[in-house]
Amino acid sequence: MRIVIVGGGPAGLYLSLLLKRSGLGHSLQVVEQNAPDAAFGFGVVFSEDALEFLKKDDPAIFNAITPELERWSGIAIHHRGERVMLDGIGFTAVGRLHLIHLLQKQARDESVDVTFNRPVTDLSEFTDADLIVGADGVSSLVRRSDEAGFGTTLSYLTNRFAWFGTTKVFDTLSQTFLQTPAGPINAHHYRYSKTMSTFVVECSESTFFNSGFDRMSEDEAHAALERVFAQTLDGHPLIANRGSIWRQFPIIHNERWSVGNRVILGDALHTAHFSIGSGTRLAMEDAIALARAIAEHPTDVPAALAAYQAQRKPILDKLVNAANASAEWYENFGTHMALPPYDFAMSYLSRTGRMDIERIRKIAPEFTAAWEKHRTLPASP
Structure with a gap:
């Protein structure tokens, strides 16, 4: 064939x-x-057990990728100046380009006919x-x-997002939610190597236009986002590539x-x-x-x-x-930001509908105990 x-x-x-x-x-x-070195985005994140399918189906690829992974446990939610930790949730990450290079090498070793450009x-x-x-x-x-x-x-979707990297190395998968004069904005950030992290910025449609991002050049938007997230970045720059443009x-x-x-x-x-x-x-x-x-x-x-x-x-x-x-x-994270930090974190954790309170209690017992102490809303059924 x-x-x-x-x-x-x-x-x-x-x-x-x-x-x-x-x-x-x-x-x-x-x-x-594209060329062999072309790649959109920066890091690729996996849940802790997401690559287990490779261990069974393709141990060669699994063994090639595994040593390159960054690993951590827990998610940090930053909201209203408070850091809420969600324990018990492990992740791994690797540079997207590095992953592609690993697969390219495997393809060369197997004499697969790959034509670039x-x-x-x-x-x-x-x-x-x-x-x-x-x-x-x-x-x-x-x-x-x-x-x-x-x-x-x-x-x-109506939200706008842009994909950056940064030399700020985050200790865990984190989310930073900010209320700016122009409206709500957030960033998803996690390390994918010893020296780099992914930094995805997302904002509502109204924030996008109220901030004037639609009228800014890529460099102007880049600089503006560094100012908005200056505290999160701790003096580190945002690094752009071809994926660092506003998209829906x-x-x-x-x-x-x-x-x-x-x-x-x-x-x-x-x-x-x-x-x-x-x-x-x-x-x-x-x-x-x-x-x-x-x-x-x-x-x-x-x-x-x-x-x-x-x-x-x-x-x-x-x-x-x-x-x-x-x-x-x-799409509605700005509305959810009206919740206090622990209720907001619970809303985030249960957002897919796959985890009820009992499952959350089992997976993230420390967070659940803290939420029960601080919560202002009843648990969802």
Whole structure:
């Protein structure tokens, strides 16, 4: 089977490795529009056990990534000048570019055919392919080639966000919520190496326009955000790259995951709000599911693609629904900021609807005890 993978990010590279190692003798080609050193964003965060799927399915990749991870336990919520710790919640992180380089090295070692700096504008150049995989992100050409066929819906959240890095190394995954004269604004920040942290700024639509961000150049907005978060940054700069522009988060959904011999995965298929830190994990798990389905039906592309959606969709739907619930909470985080710090932290912790008070009590006993001491609202059922 000749397989062309459009997109050389984590999903595309990982899928190519899985297929190469399947022993089925697939003819593989990965085409990536950017250079090997290009990467949007800075760090990639995972929950503590998010990479456990790799330990079972791909110990080689797991062992390559694990030594590079930064690890910590707990989330710090900064609100009204108070720091509230949520215990019992572990995370890991790694630089996005570093992760891509690890996968690129694995691909080279496996002699996968990867071509960089090759934009694809028309899928007709792959007419000889038995399968075309769209691992080409939010703006996926493979998906856009037949959005009616895929049953695509695309909408945008109203909040604006921008993705930066900083040399301030945070001790844990943290959230800083501020009420400015222009309105509410917040930052998600966590370290992903010994010397760098990710710093994602998010604000409401009204704050965006009231602050004049819509009229500022990138450099002006950059400087303004350094002033807003001066205390959080503790004198450290914000560092920009191509992802450090104001955007609205896209919500992408597809009723059908394949059309003919074209199939999509990762952000091309679905998006998961950055507040739950699962985008890269979900993309890599999509790759595992697709590779497994192809291995089960090595000579029957329609059957493989049907199996991919049937087996993966129920699992994915639960995670995407949780991400959408989290996104909805953030769309209204300014309203939630009316709560005092401990009630606000409880609202944050329960935002996806997956944790009731008993589960929170079990996972974060120290926080729960502090919340029960300080709370002003009754527990949700």
